[in-house]
Amino acid sequence: MSELPQGSVIGILGGGQLGRMLSVAASRLGYRCHVYEPGAAPAGDVAHSVTTAPYEDEAALRRFAEAVDVITYEFENVPTSALDLLESLRPIRPNRRALAVSQDRIKEKSFLNELGLQTAPWAAVNSEDDLRAAADRLGLPAILKTTRLGYDGKGQVKLDDETDIPAAWASMNDAPSVLEGFVAFEREVSVIAARGLDGSVACFDPGENIHRDGILRTTTVPARLSPAQRADAVLVAARILNALDYVGVMGVELFVTAHGLLVNEIAPRVHNSGHWTQQGCAVDQFEQHIRAVAGLPLGDGNRHADVVMENLIGDDVNRVPDLLKSRDTAVHLYGKGAPRPGRKMGHVNRITR
Amino acid sequence: MSELPQGSVIGILGGGQLGRMLSVAASRLGYRCHVYEPGAAPAGDVAHSVTTAPYEDEAALRRFAEAVDVITYEFENVPTSALDLLESLRPIRPNRRALAVSQDRIKEKSFLNELGLQTAPWAAVNSEDDLRAAADRLGLPAILKTTRLGYDGKGQVKLDDETDIPAAWASMNDAPSVLEGFVAFEREVSVIAARGLDGSVACFDPGENIHRDGILRTTTVPARLSPAQRADAVLVAARILNALDYVGVMGVELFVTAHGLLVNEIAPRVHNSGHWTQQGCAVDQFEQHIRAVAGLPLGDGNRHADVVMENLIGDDVNRVPDLLKSRDTAVHLYGKGAPRPGRKMGHVNRITR
Numbered sequence: 001m002s003e004l005p006q007g008s009v010i011g012i013l014g015g016g017q018l019g020r021m022l023s024v025a026a027s028r029l030g031y032r033c034h035v036y037e038p039g040a041a042p043a044g045d046v047a048h049s050v051t052t053a054p055y056e057d058e059a060a061l062r063r064f065a066e067a068v069d070v071i072t073y074e075f076e077n078v079p080t081s082a083l084d085l086l087e088s089l090r091p092i093r094p095n096r097r098a099l100a101v102s103q104d105r106i107k108e109k110s111f112l113n114e115l116g117l118q119t120a121p122w123a124a125v126n127s128e129d130d131l132r133a134a135a136d137r138l139g140l141p142a143i144l145k146t147t148r149l150g151y152d153g154k155g156q157v158k159l160d161d162e163t164d165i166p167a168a169w170a171s172m173n174d175a176p177s178v179l180e181g182f183v184a185f186e187r188e189v190s191v192i193a194a195r196g197l198d199g200s201v202a203c204f205d206p207g208e209n210i211h212r213d214g215i216l217r218t219t220t221v222p223a224r225l226s227p228a229q230r231a232d233a234v235l236v237a238a239r240i241l242n243a244l245d246y247v248g249v250m251g252v253e254l255f256v257t258a259h260g261l262l263v264n265e266i267a268p269r270v271h272n273s274g275h276w277t278q279q280g281c282a283v284d285q286f287e288q289h290i291r292a293v294a295g296l297p298l299g300d301g302n303r304h305a306d307v308v309m310e311n312l313i314g315d316d317v318n319r320v321p322d323l324l325k326s327r328d329t330a331v332h333l334y335g336k337g338a339p340r341p342g343r344k345m346g347h348v349n350r351i352t353r
Numbered sequence: 354m355s356e357l358p359q360g361s362v363i364g365i366l367g368g369g370q371l372g373r374m375l376s377v378a379a380s381r382l383g384y385r386c387h388v389y390e391p392g393a394a395p396a397g398d399v400a401h402s403v404t405t406a407p408y409e410d411e412a413a414l415r416r417f418a419e420a421v422d423v424i425t426y427e428f429e430n431v432p433t434s435a436l437d438l439l440e441s442l443r444p445i446r447p448n449r450r451a452l453a454v455s456q457d458r459i460k461e462k463s464f465l466n467e468l469g470l471q472t473a474p475w476a477a478v479n480s481e482d483d484l485r486a487a488a489d490r491l492g493l494p495a496i497l498k499t500t501r502l503g504y505d506g507k508g509q510v511k512l513d514d515e516t517d518i519p520a521a522w523a524s525m526n527d528a529p530s531v532l533e534g535f536v537a538f539e540r541e542v543s544v545i546a547a548r549g550l551d552g553s554v555a556c557f558d559p560g561e562n563i564h565r566d567g568i569l570r571t572t573t574v575p576a577r578l579s580p581a582q583r584a585d586a587v588l589v590a591a592r593i594l595n596a597l598d599y600v601g602v603m604g605v606e607l608f609v610t611a612h613g614l615l616v617n618e619i620a621p622r623v624h625n626s627g628h629w630t631q632q633g634c635a636v637d638q639f640e641q642h643i644r645a646v647a648g649l650p651l652g653d654g655n656r657h658a659d660v661v662m663e664n665l666i667g668d669d670v671n672r673v674p675d676l677l678k679s680r681d682t683a684v685h686l687y688g689k690g691a692p693r694p695g696r697k698m699g700h701v702n703r704i705t706r
Contacts, residue, residue: 003674006686006688006690007688007690020380023399024377024380024399027373027377027398027399027688028683028684028685028686029684029686030686030687030688030689030699031688032398032688033398044401045380045385045386045401046376046377046380046399046400046401047399048397048398048399279635282632282680282681282682282683282702282704283683291677296677297674297677297678299677300680302680302681304658304681304704305657305658321356321650324644324649324650324652325650327635327653327655328635328655328657329635330381330635330636331381331382332381333359333381333382333383334383335359335360335380335383335384335385336383337359337360346383349635351635351657
């Protein structure tokens with residue numbers, strides 16, 4: 001296992017808030033970051049270098065790869081052609097398989113089921129007829145999602161009864177889709193898990209998530225889980241990471257049900273539901289990811305405080321003046337300019353014990 | 354009181370590790386930083402912009418000032434001519450008076466004594482005769498220091514007895530100096546205090562400092578102080594900040610003696626003995642300083658963990674691989690390249706409770 005030397009440059013695909021916080025974490029370990037981002041890059045404010053170019057610009061991709069020692073990403077929808085080129089020049093961590101699996105909901109669910117892990121019941125949907133048959137089999141209500149590129153509630157629609165089928169399918173624009181049956185779950189938790197270059201695995205305590213309109217609102221640690229559920233959650237995450245020969249941090253979203261844990265979704269990157277670690281742990285998820293990517297030993301994930309993380313979405317930023325006055329509250333803003341509805345502008349970690 | 358809007362640029366004079374950590378803190382509040390540094394600038398890795406130019410370059414200073422909204426510093430020995438020019442273009446926080454007082458040990462001690470605060474006994478020394486007279490009055494051992502530009506044990510020499518006088522004076526190269534009498538102190542503590550643009554004051558818990566060879570080695574919180582001493586320490590710091598109409602974070606080093614608290618030194622900036630706040634408080638000293646400079650409300654300084662901060666000096670960085678494996682330990686490296694004896698390469702915050 002080779003450790004990245006001090007002063008090395010870590011390339012980050014994507015320049016949003018996750019890249020921004022990764023760059024800060026890398027600086028704490030003596031590394032520099034070079035961000036590649038086609039659009040506006042809040043990460044650029046705290047990065048050593050920024051390349052602003054589309055993922056189709058081969059010359060820019062090549063210069064970027066040659067300027068860095070290892071490549072990671074904050075965002076899993078990087079085009080395959082860009083990844084092919086980059087991978088020929090520098091290691092990409094986490095690896096391509098993790099990306100391929102998480103970029104496609106059907107691949108993801110198949111992978112998880114093959115590992116013996118439970119998911120919500122699902123069916124591939126490529127036509128209105130498929131959708132009808134799937135609705136029949138899984139029952140309604142259910143959620144129809146495009147297999148690719150969806151996040152934060154985009155590219156998905158809820159079907160309450162059969163009359164919703166034509167409009168739901170039409171809204172998919174013929175994109176390959178998947179129907180997910182509803183799961184009666186008690187709560188959603190997520191495990192932020194990490195695997196090092198040496199194969200060691202470390203997990204943070206599971207956090208309990210509340211979503212609204214498909215967007216994460218709060219994560220609370222500790223989650224309300226029995227010791228057995230807590231152990232299960234960690235084992236599920238470790239099984240996924242090991243199966244993928246994964247290097248880095250992964251967010252694993254789980255449904256807690258009367259019949260055990262179901263895997264809702266995996267994200268091969270630092271995850272919004274792990275932001276609480278910034279105030280709860282000596283080594284947060286961003287540093288943990290950088291440690292893994294750089295071949296350093298992982299932090300043990302030990303939590304020394306209880307934390308409630310709340311996202312600041314859209315106009316929530318207007319609460320910042322009050323939040324700045326709140327006791328034991330860490331405000332994290334992303335430097336994004338004007339708020340828009342649904343736009344993540346920052347988050348707050350409140351230390352509760 | 355006007356708050357600096359999101360996206361504003363904060364200029365930082367000095368690009369060392371303090372500037373680096375200030376820039377990271379500013380990013381959390383949605384600000385960008387522009388670093389001005391004549392030499393190598395570790396802060397540049399996480400700053401939006403860097404100007405590399407000497408403090409005598411008027412054109413560069415002018416461009417820098419025009420590119421920023423407010424100016425602060427991580428380093429108090431900025432030449433007066435540069436400050437004069439910068440101040441004519443943008444607000445400098447903390448103000449010039451704080452700088453003038455802390456740049457000159459005699460001004461500093463006079464200021465403190467006029468405020469009714471105790472210092473070690475001292476005498477101005479401008480010749481070998483002065484030194485002889487001062488040694489006679491204050492007694493030996495004592496420490497001879499240049500009045501300006503000394504830090505981390507530079508520009509100071511200890512006198513054990515009268516035979517040391519000629520060599521000690523010769524080592525000062527005729528620089529205006531001050532002899533400080535020895536104080537029998539129980540321990541040294543420091544208060545990291547902040548004052549906002551609205552005049553409000555907030556202090557972090559005093560930390561207990563251990564120096565070796567004139568360089569800070571460890572700071573431990575909580576310090577071993579009685580409740581009365583703790584209250585006194587905060588009152589001393591507040592008196593200094595209010596008297597200077599100060600805006601920002603100040604490090605106030607205090608000697609704890611049988612006869613009360615003596616002020617050893619003040620530093621008009623974030624301070625090495627406040628690094629523990631990164632793991633001990635929701636709002637650390639770096640963010641606290643940025644909040645003050647930006648006109649935002651101060652954090653309340655509440656401490657939620659016990660912490661031991663240890664500096665990594667010179668070859669101490671060789672311990673990093675082991676430190677990365679230690680439980681509840683946050684490693685902060687400064688990206689400085691090769692270690693040199695006495696060079697601060699990073700620090701470690703160990704959460705002890």
